[in-house]
Amino acid sequence: MTDLEFLDQAEKLLLAVERSCDRINDDSDADVDSQRTGGMVTLTFSNRSQIIINLQKPLHEVWMAAKSGGYHYRFDGVAWQDTKGAGEFFQQLSQDAERQSGTSLRFHT
Structure with a gap:
């Protein structure tokens, strides 16, 4: 994957996260604050817990930090998969957003 291909796919991922937050806030009583700074999105829930998603451009990875731990993802041509086999x-x-917020939340592309 070239740098440009990575940036294109990573931008699509971050936009999907932001759009999911907008949809969740519009369609439910959940309050998910999404703040973006460059290649990083911070999700803050009503209980003040956070999930941080950021781009690791040199590695062509997207990293996610949640209460359950840190995850590294690479694009496999179809989806962003965990580098240690933990899933999509x-x-x-x-799963982490639901666990941290106490509310059923669904993020998707």
Whole structure:
């Protein structure tokens, strides 16, 4: 994957996270604050816990930090998969967001 291909796919991922937050806030009582600074998105829940997603451009990875731990993802041509086999990005994000917020939240592309 070239640097430009990585940046294109990573930008799509970050936009999908932001759009999911907007949809969740519009369609439910959940309050998920999404703040973006360059290649980093910080999700803050009503209980003040956070999930941080950031780009690691030199490695062509997306990293996610949640209460459950830190995860590294690489694009496999179809989806962002955990580098240690823990699964797909949006599945893990949804699981961690639900765990941290105490509300059923679904993130997707």
